[in-house]
Amino acid sequence: MNGKAAPNGAGQVSTRNRQVSTRNRLERGRGALGPALELVHTGRAPTRAVLTAELGVTRATAGAVAAELEALGLIHVEPGAAAGAQGRPSHRLVVADDGPVVLAAQVHADGYRAALVGLGGTIAATAPGCETVDADPAQILGSLVQAGVELLERTGRRCVGAGLAVPSAVAEPEGQALNPLHLAWPVGAPVREIFAERVRAAGLPGPAFTGNDVNLAALAEHRHGAGRGAADLLCVATGHRGVGGALVLDGRLHTGSSGLALEVGHLTVNPEGRPCYCGSRGCLDVEADPLAFLTAAGRAPGPEVSLLQRSRDLLTHEYDDPAVRAAAAELIDRLGLGLAGLVNILNPDRIILGGLHRELLAADPERLRAVVADRSLWGRSGGVPILPCTLDHNSLVGAAELAWQPVLDDPPAALSS
CATH class of the missing domain: 1.10.10.10 (Winged helix-like DNA-binding domain superfamily/Winged helix DNA-binding domain)
Structure with a gap:
């Protein structure tokens, strides 16, 4: 026994x-x-x-x-x-290419775009909207969410959240658009609250988030694009109007104490230059954006295409024109001056450029790198890599990253809510 x-x-x-x-x-x-x-x-x-x-x-x-x-x-x-x-x-x-998606939305000076974005930063479906941006944020955000609902109905995908990119600093924690300079929105519009309300009203599940478009572009590029692997990443970009910047420090997006960090558009690069909306003169925001490029090239913007697309077309198809080439050189010098100041302050290990700045880099990379190296202490000691952004619609992908974050934090809890 x-x-x-x-x-x-x-x-x-x-x-x-x-x-x-x-x-x-x-x-x-x-x-x-x-x-x-x-x-x-x-x-x-x-x-x-x-x-x-x-x-x-x-x-x-x-x-x-x-x-x-x-x-x-x-x-x-x-x-x-x-x-x-x-x-x-x-x-x-x-x-999973057949898995859940999030609704990603972006507002810019020439309209909006809605998309469904899966894991991996993959855009599954998109719906551009080229309408005049209404002075009432609720109108355009309602149109955006409706476009997203139609995409979901058409694709049959499951939605687990929503994210919005706006061309403005977004104050934390309130979610107010403090400087929608190139939109007719009122200063301090509660865009996060409005967007979340429209998402709820449409019956979409999951939380809703809102952030600055260049911050979100930097986040997307850091996770999926040209910024992958960088510890201290500086992103500078110009979209349809204005210039924005963002910083990833030690692998995390840095937005400052209240979401307002890296307003690089208001660095002075031409003291005798154009008046800026901020009250200063010669800021990067008005000296190195598509409108500044078209003006320097002696071209009328025209209503038929966006300022950004018109500028890209000039650089792609008319770069041999002396006026276009001179305008590109002028903007490259201004951009380089601004980047050099940022390098001296921030000492990033990589710079990525988006929007029109990406095309300017492609047009004359040596000129831009030389200006930055000549004007920055750290540039002279070895140079900072300056690369083009690689993601199409990176602000949209970044907006999606906001919506995906709860799933990345706790997949079972986020998917069961």
């Missing part, structure tokens, strides 16, 4: 140990779901082996995490290709 008791007791202990081990692995796995999803979302864990290493867990735990994310409909786990390597190839991890 005593001889049988020991094996039975050992078997019970072994079973309990296995149960505890499984429970601990599942608990660790649940805690790792968010970090794991972010790694796949940003392309930093293309395989289960890489996920295991990045999370610092066992292969079994990484496998459980991947399986649960797949069960939630967020990723697909696919067999890896042998590719002649020794050993069993690791399974590939990809975002």
Whole structure:
């Protein structure tokens, strides 16, 4: 009898140990779901082996995490290709192309755009709207949300949140647009509250977020584009009107104490230049945007296309025209002067340029880099890489990142709400 008791007791202990081990692995796995999803979302864990290493867990735990994310409909786990390597190839991890999406929306001086964006920053569907932006934010935001609803109805995708990019500093925590200079909106319009109300009224699930368009462009580029891997990233861009900037510090978007950091458009680059809306003169905002370029090139803007598109067309198709080339050089010098000042203050490890500035960089990269190097202390000591933004509609993708963040933080909780 005593001889049988020991094996039975050992078997019970072994079973309990296995149960505890499984429970601990599942608990660790649940805690790792968010970090794991972010790694796949940003392309930093293309395989289960890489996920295991990045999370610092066992292969079994990484496998459980991947399986649960797949069960939630967020990723697909696919067999890896042998590719002649020794050993069993690791399974590939990809975002689910049939998974949930978020509604991303952007307002700019010439209209708006709505899109559905999946994990990985992939735009699944888009609907541009080229209408005059109404002086009442509620009107245009209502049109935006309705366009998003129609996209969802057409695609049949599940929506888990909404994000909005606006061409204005957005005060935190209130969500007010403090300087919608190139829109007819009133200063201090409660855009976050209005957008959230329109989202709720349309019956869309999930939270709604609002942010500055260049901040969101920088966030998108840092996670999915030209800024990936940078620790201290400076983004400067001009869209349809004006110039904006954003900064990623130590891998996180820096917006200051109340959301108003990096108003780079109001750096003075031409003391004798044009009056600026801020009350100063010769600011980057009015000296290096599409309207400034067209004016310097002696071209009338014209109502048929946006200022940004007209400027791009000139640089692409008429760069041999001496007036166009001279205008490009003039704006490059002004932009370079502004960037040099920012480099001296911020010491970034990478600069990315968007909108018209991306085309100016492509037109004469050596000139721009030379101006920055000549005018900045750190530029002279080795130079700061200056690269073009690589994502189309990066402000839209950044708006989507805001809406995806709750899912990245806690996938099961966000998807069950």
